[in-house]
Amino acid sequence: MSAAHPSWKLAPDVAAATQALVATGFGRLPTGRALFLRLPSDCGGAWLKALRGVVPITVASDLAEKALPQAAAIAFTWTGLQRMGLAPNALASFSAPFREGMLEENRLRRLGDRRGDVWLDTVVEGGPRWSGNTPPRQAEKNVRAYSVDLSEGKPETGTAVTGGVVHALLLIYSRNDEEADATCAAAVAVLEEHHVRVVHTQPLLLDVEQRSGISREHFGFADGLSQPQPYDRNGHVLKDGAPATEPHPVQGVPLGEFLMGYENGHQEIAPAPVVPGDVAGTEDQRPIKAGLPRHPEARGFFDFGRNGSYLVVRELAQNVAAFWRAMDTAAALIRENEPEAREVTSDWVAERVVGRDREGHLIRPGNRRQLTRDARPDNDYLFFDEDRHGFGCPLGSHVRRAHPRDSLAPTQSTKATLLKAANNHRILRRGRKYGPNCADLRVDDGASRGLLFMCLNTDIARQFEFIQQTWLLNSDFHTMFEETDPLIGPDGWMTIPEDPLRRRIHVETFVQFSGGEYFFLPSIPALNYLGQL
Amino acid sequence: MRQTTLCVPLDVRPESTERLSALIELLRRREDRPHIGAADNFALLSRAVPTLHFMSLSVFEHQSFDPIFIIEANFDGRPGPFWAQLEAQMGEDLREMLRCCKEPFDRTRNLYCAITAEGSRVPVAPYLEASTQRPSVFHHGNRGLTRDRIIAEAKLFRALREELDKPQNQGAQPYRGAEPEDVRDRLYQKMLPEHPWLGTPGPPRVSGTERFLDISRLFLFATMVVGALAIPGILMAAILQTPIYLAGVALFALVGIYLIARDRAPLPGTEVKTTFSLLGYLLKHAPLVLSVLLLPAAILTVVLTAVALSLVGLYGAITGLTGEMEAFLWPVSRAVILGVLGIVSTTPYLVWWLRRLEMRDHSQDSPHVDDDIATQMARYEDWVSQNHMGSIVLIRPGVLRSIIIRYGHMGLGLLLRVTATNGYLGSMRTVHFAHWAFLNNGSRLLFLSNFDQSWGSYLDDFIEKAHVGLTLAWGCGVGFPPTRFLIFDGASHGRRFKAWALASRAVSRFWYSAYPDLSVDQIERNHRLAEGLRNGPLNRADSRTWMKDL
Amino acid sequence: MKAWLAARLLGQAPRAMAVLRRVRPVLKVGSTVIVTRYDDVLEVFRRDDVFDTPYKAQIDVLTGGEPFFLGMRAGPDYDAGVKAMRTVMHAGDLARLGERAETLAATAVAAHEGGLDVVDDLARRVTFELYADYLGIPRPPEGRIEVWATRLFEFQFAGSPDDHALRAEVDEIAPAFRAHIDGEIARRKAAGLNGADDVMSRCLALQAAGETQFTDAFIRTHLLCMMVGGPPQPPMVIPHAMEQLLRRPTALSAAVAAARADDDERLWRIVREALRFDPLAPALPRVATADLTIACGTSRETPLAAGTKVFAAFASAMRDPRRLPSPETFDPDRLDHEYIHFGHGLHECFGRMMNEATLHRILKPLLKQPRLRRASGPSGRLSKNGVFADRLTVRYGP
Structure with a gap:
């Protein structure tokens, strides 16, 4: 991390x-x-x-x-x-x-x-295994004068209960x-x-x-x-020993x-x-x-x-073999029809699903790679100028959905506003993986493994829930249609923009919610x- | 294509409120349930009212007034045929709902009694028509696209997608390796049999006449505003010598600007810094701003001079004194020109007056939201990626405020007609149909909107991207977070603004969308694709751009 | 000359109605009122508790005093009458009726090479044959059933009390017709019930099964009224539809295409839309049974005294732009509520379903003919005798 x-x-x-x-x-x-x-x-x-x-x-x-x-x-x-x-x-x-x-x-x-x-x-069979079992806020509807009962004798769905x-x-x-x-x-x-x-x-x-x-x-x-890089106008955050009172231009929150x-x-x-x-x-x-x-x-x-x-906290079970097999299938399908597309390998597809290569570099148009001075992936990259149409990092890839930066700006002049708007929906991630590493990524060894997703935020609705609903699982995200996050979403399609004609690949359910x-x-x-x- | 946005506000008998809500809920259960053999929700309503885009039925409850029933409808064409269609589909349901409403006291009373009498079979459409409230400001996201066209273009999009995704079409031919213009031509040939409408050019979304009228109305409005602000100046200029007048204007302007400068600072703890800069905005749109000011000023000068001269002429004709007309020409036009110049001194005072009001306004930081209502609102939300909200707020009193609200809304409405023609509202492109309307002699403001994504993200869009317009339009509401010069702060107070908006909301019990799976953005995308096929052939560069949308 | 004038006036009716809708939507002349707007026409039709059909007196003449539901107000008797008839004339028959209509029409067209008169050679001939068979009423040995039914219909719906000649004629035809049906009932009973599956045999079977409602008088009255009320109408409206199609080349070619493709659903929509421009009659009469107000609460609010005769101009209502989108456009995809040419409410046409199954099928064989066109000269244009279609000759083939 x-x-x-x-x-x-x-x-x-x-x-x-x-x-x-x-x-x-x-x-x-x-x-x-x-x-x-x-x-x-x-x-x-x-x-x-x-x-x-x-x-x-x-x-x-x-x-x-x-x-x-x-x-x-x-x-x-x-x-x-x-x-x-x-x-x-x-x-x-x-x-x-x-x-x-x-x-x-x-x-x-x-x-x-x-x-x-x-x-x-996208939930494990039978529903999540654990939760706080928080009771509904309003257990019973108030019966007022002139009330009309339409419940048809059935209880309303209400909050789910876990074992x-x-x-x-x-x-x-x-x-x-x-x-x-x-x-x-x-x-x-x-x-x-x-x-x-x-x-x-x-x-x-x-x-x-x-x-x-x-x-x-x-x-x-x-x-x-x-x-995100926290800062505080009143000096409660230090960076390099000095108060960080001004936001970092890209990640400042x-x-x-x-x-x-x-x-x-x-x-x-x-x-x-x-x-x-x-x-x-x-x-x-x-x-x-x-x-x-x-x-x-x-x-x-x-x-x-x-x-x-x-x-x-969301415990997310990962099906590694299913993921890579789906990547294999998608790559094979493309190459079968288009033998000249030699660059399209399973890794190529998977990188587009994630939006980064396996070393963590954002995919850029023309597969360029840019390292920062300390040889770490460049995270101060902005999409609008460099990759507006997603020819590098696909618009619907996991990382672009999870943090669109200035990508959603309709015009040059609104870049700053949109970057600032996107940074109003950030989380500090503290997740770690559980379960053994895979010996062979394509073989299902039956072991339970996944990510114990954890993140910190002060406004759950505006931060975590917004990211999940409005970005990751939004079927209209970024002028796409009927597709959600290819990595954590359900079975469906993913568009990989290319100039001049996009590709679409089929993705499956690779991640399942098992408690949170x-x-x-x-x-x-x-x-x-x-x-x- | 002409499109109509309207609402019907009806006061509810308090004792029948729950009954009305239950009727609405039952109607929803009947309509929103796929019946046997039908694929879509609201299939019957979709077929019975083919012009309808969005519709809602909701009951607003508030501590300061009896519940109010709002029927909202957004549709193609004129209201008359729409009401007939709606009545044919749910006339008796509406009649029973109307029976839960109060008897009106105005001239529609007899009509109400006739249609709500026990056993009455008189058509209800005339009453709904008579009770209709037109919006003060409205916005149509996909302006000028009829429902049929939106649905046909969505069907085309799916067909294009299917064609491109066929396994046999994945290779270099026929599409991937072909020249862009050939790709377009091939797809056109493929699509034409199933979509014969591609063979004829579509009607313009906004006709030339409509566009001309929109712009003319905006300029007429600007002229009236300039005229109103210039009245004191014209009167003074008429009786003062030019140097004295000019000196006076300068003096008053300086004092006014000083007062604004003195009070311009935000009240402690109410400032929200945003990327919006008024000066930057005005400079960026300088040609528009100048044309909206100078052209009306010129029109005003000519018109007022002409009116004055014809009055003189008329007077001369009646009294028989002639030959004096030319003598009046210069004095009159001088007074008007100088008077218009006087705006620089009247405007600062109005702004300062407004600022004084803002400094004394009380806001409601934590309005009460009933848990039960909040849960009910959530229960009807987020089933599809579109959502609906309705809100009623009370309007702040006062002469200046009343004038600003009325004419502010009028101006905003006219401006939106001219500028918001491609789906964008600022940098937001998530609003399908939204409108504001004044209720009860302008004492309450109704807001209804049909938008993409969740209510939370919609409000975040307002806060982050459209706070200026929102503050301008909604800042007149009682309890709105503190504003500054009508456009600053206000809606930027994110959490407070959300809490305030939430407290004014009603449960959207019955809400219908004719195309619940299409976002504003997607409708525009489908439209670009359709137009590219319809108006072809395209050159290579255009074809390439067109292909990005595939 | 008088007929010519009447025809001219009728031809100008749509324009006059448009003016009325605008300037005097509820026109009161003495004790007669004509309403022309969609809302008001609908109101008159729907308020069947206070607006009666003015048919009872004539019906009594036809039936010899026996009750028939068209002359009744809403109530148990009305419901019982309609229900009884629906059990012997039901939806299961419609497909068969449609098929039969088309077959008969095809025969009729085949019998006339090169052209025919839509009114007599096609519509009247096919309709009477179809319904006489269906109802189970044989041809009378003396007189023609078409003439009988049509004269009685004319008396029933368009007759004037002052028309003594017509009344005299009716006083001869009606008893003869009743006797004719009675004779058939008696004949069937004598011959046993193993007859054809027509309405009369169904009635008699129910009677034999002990359904007390189905007395001989009931069966006679209802079969008579069905014969008088039903079959005379298609020969009026089918020529109207044909005339409207002939006036609109694109609509006609759409109808021809639908006929050739055997797309009955489409063809019906086209014929129905054509009829919107010229339905059975410009208006239907009603009589106010109490003092009442129509269009209450609107600017057209008008009080009516009991006994006022109200003409609900449903032809005008179907062209009211206040409720119909672009009413002057020929659009077969209109919604059901835009059509009220079968009336509306309690006394909505009993034969509506049958008409929906047969009207277009009768036109279909004609539409399938190559180069369908008007005959040259005045006979190629629809002429009317009062509200009755008189002649419309078309030609086809080379």
């Missing part, structure tokens, strides 16, 4: 209160574990306090020059916070997506997982598997004392190649290359997009949840002891969200507060 070498830091006062996961993906810790926890009812926060005694949650200020031997992060679902006994008015102050959960019926439709009662092909219930996610990052297992064992021992069960575990793999310095996801492509309490893309303070400052009329000492700041707008409340963020939820990644003071519950 490029986060192995983050080029920005949080200012010291912010770093001291923020979980390190916000600032880094722990690129120097190649392995780890994701422990999905289920809490008993009314469990309070004692377990958290005890856990932190054994597995300290890494603080951003711990990220000294010297490499950490181990790191950890923790995040909670809405139901988890409810079980820990967070006050109802606090629970109600979180943003709507978090309160409703990822599996709310209308959200599932927007995310391309389910329509009505039917799970789509596995997850209330918290503990992420452990280690130097090797032995250390990871040891830390897990220690954590599990403490958790069991408090009747907290680990319901699901996934390894977290980040195998950086020595030679190239990149890590590859299971399909074989360099991953995690394009990350305000800190408030990833961290609550700071100015966001709408030039306001990213909204954050609160906790009450008093209980039954008497002042509650816990927020003060925890170190939570007072909320600037809500008198009598403490800012529970500042220096925290929302962590979107929206989590809250608290600040250190917020963790302290939760520990006191």
Whole structure:
């Protein structure tokens, strides 16, 4: 991951209160574990306090020059916070997506997982295995005077329910598997004392190649290359030791997009949840002891969200053999009809599906390749001037959909506006792969593998969900018609623009959603507060 | 092709609101369900009302007024035949819905009673027609394309795609290695039998007459505005000597500009920096801006002088005093010319007045949104890649505001007719049919839109790309986020603007799109392809450009 | 001279109606009102609770006082009458009727080499043969069934009380016709029920099965009224359609193409559209049964006293640009609601389905003829006798 070498830091006062996961993906810790926890009812926060005694949650200020031997992060679902006994008015102050959960019926439709009662092909058979099982906000419709009942006796579809219930996610990052297992064992021992069960575990793999310095996801492509560069007008972000108050021209995104309490893309303070400052009329000492700041707008409340963020987690199973076999078929089909198209190989097709070559370089018209000074792929590339029609990086390729940069500008004069608009929909990616690497990319060895997609954002609807719905799975994206993301979308077609005539290839479902939820990644003071519950 | 956008706003009997919503829902269930043997949703409605592009039925509930039922329709041609078609398909359903509405107090009362009486079989179309509200501003994304044409061109697109995707057509011949103009010609020959309309040129989207009228109306409007702003100047110029008048104008202008400069800064915490620069915009569009100012000024001078002289002439003819006409020519035209110049001093004062109002306006940062309503809204959304929104807001009071809203909307509407002819609204190309309309003596503003993608992304487009126009058109709403000089900030307050817009929305219970799978962009693409075939043959360069859309 | 004047006036009717629609959509002359706009025509047809058909008196003369549903108001009796007739004349017969109509028409065309009169040689001949067989009414030994039915029809729908000559004629024909049907009923009963599958035998079978509604009088009355009300109409409208097609070369060639392709659905749409320009009659009469107001709440609002005779000008309504898109354009793809030439509401034509199955099929063999064209001279143009088509001679072949 490029986060192995983050080029920005949080200012010291912010770093001291923020979980390190916000600032880094722990690129120097190649392995780890994701422990999905289920809490008993009314469990309070004692377990958290005890856990932190054994597995300290890494603080951003711990990220000294010297490499950490181990790191950890923790995040909670809405139901988890409810079980820990967070006050109802606090629970109600979180943003709507978090309160409703990822599996709310209308959200599932927007995310391309389910329509009505039917799970789509991009979800594993039988529906996702785990979620927070967040209850619907409005369990029963209010019956008013003159109400008319049209329910036809059937209950409305409502939120989907999964077999596995997850209330918290503990992420452990280690130097090797032995250390990871040891830390897990220690954590599990403490958790069991408090009747907290680990319901699901996934390894977290980040195998950086020595030679190239990149890590590859299971399909074989360099991953995690394009990350936003946070900045903050008030100096809370440092770059090369100095406050980064101006945006990077291409990747610059305000800190408030990833961290609550700071100015966001709408030039306001990213909204954050609160906790009450008093209980039954008497002042509650816990927020003060925890170190939570007072909320600037809500008198009598403490800012529970500042220096925290929302962590979107989606477990995505990858079918590597199916992917490469489909690439083989597509390439063979083209060459069969057009023997002169010798450049069209499986790799050629796959690179166009992804939008980068396997080393991470964006595909450019004429297959040009441009390296930056440090020999890393150039990520400050803009599409409008260089590749407006997608003759290099196809308009519908995965990376172009995931971050169109200035590509959607209709005219030269609107480039800047559109780039800025696109940067209002960015996420900090923190995903890692799970499962063993493939020995042979074209052979299905039956092993379960995939990506534990994780990302940080403060406005889930405008950032993560927007990218998923309006870019990746949008069938009208960029004047295309009836096709979605070729990599993570369902079976369908993909257009590869060429001058003068485009090609179209058939793609299948290579990635399936097998579990996920929206989590809250608290600040250190917020963790302290939760520990006191 | 003439296209109509209209709405029918009807007050609802509060006790019958739920019943009305249920009727709308039942109608949707009946129409939106593919019946046996039909492939498409709304198949019956599509066939019964072949002119219809988009239609919605929704009930708006608000704390400040009784619920209001809005029928929105966007269709080809004139309203009369449309209403007859709609009545034939769902007349009795509409009649029962109308029975849930209040009896009007105006002249349509008898009509209402006649059509809603128990057992009445009188046609309902006349009442809907009589209650129709015309939009104050409207936008047609694919202007001038009839529904039939949109659907036929989409069918052509699919046929082209199928032809190009045939396995036997993947090699160098017949298409991939051929010269662009041959590719076009071959495809034309292939498509012609199934799409015989390709053999004849299509009617223009906007006819010459329509275009001429659109532009004339805009200039007429600009002339009226210039005239209104020039009245004080003309009166003063008529009685003052030129140097004194000019000095006065300069003095007043300077004071006015000083006042604006003094108050121009945003109120603390309300500024949103965007890439939009007014000066840059005006410079970029200098020819347009100048022509919209200077031409009307010239017209005004000529017209007012002529009117004044003919009045003098008339007076002379009546009183028998003649021969004095020439003597009036210069004084009159001098007064008008100088008066128009006086705009530089009247405008700053109006702007400053407006700024003072803005500085004292209250905005609503966190309007209440009912959870139940929000869930219901979401339940009807995002089934296809198009969506619908309806919103009603209250309008801010005051003389200046009222004038600005009325004439601002009129001007914006006329400007859109002239400029928005290729689907783009700024850099947005996601709006199919949208309109604003004033309700209840202009005290409320209705907004209805049929757009591509989700509501969230639509609002983001407004915030990120069209905030200037949006602030101008919607900034008059009570509670709108703080604005500056009518166009700044406002809608750029992303989250606040979204919250405000969400709170004003209604559940789109019944919403119909004639082509739910086609985006504005795709319709334009299909159209380019169709025109390229229809108006061929093309030269090599044009053929090559044309092929990019395949 | 009078006939010529009437024909000229009728020819100018569409133009006059257009003027009326604009300046006086609800025209009141004494105790008679004519409505010309689509909305108002629809209103008159739909409000069958207050607008009666003025046919009862004449029907009583025809039936000898027996009730028939055309003369009734909405209610159980009306429903029972219609329902009974629908059980013996049902949708299952339509395909067969269509086939038969076409076969008869083909025979008729084949019998006239080089040309024929659409009114007599084709429409009248085929229709009466078709429906006499279908209903099960044999040819009377004395008199012609066409003349009987047509004279009674004329009396029924266009007759004037002052026309004593016609009344005298009717007073002779009607009893004879009734006796003729009674005779057939008696003959069938005597011969047993194993007869043809026609309407009369179905009625008699139901009677035998104990359906009390099907008395001899009921069967006689309804068969009589069906014979009088039905078959005289196609000989009026088929020539109208042909005339309208002959006036429009593109429409005619579309009709010829559809006929040659045996595309009955298309051909029907073309014939229906042709009839929109010249339907059965310019207007249908109704009588207000109570004091009421029509076009209430509009600028044309008009109070009507009970007894007012209202002419619903449905021909005009079908050309009202306020409700029809481009009404002067010949467009076979129009929607159903744009056609009200079978009337509308309670008294909508009982034979609508039969007409939809047969009218175009009767024209089809003619349209298939090569070089179909008008005969030269006045006989090549549709002439009318009052509202009745009189003659339209066409030629075909070399």
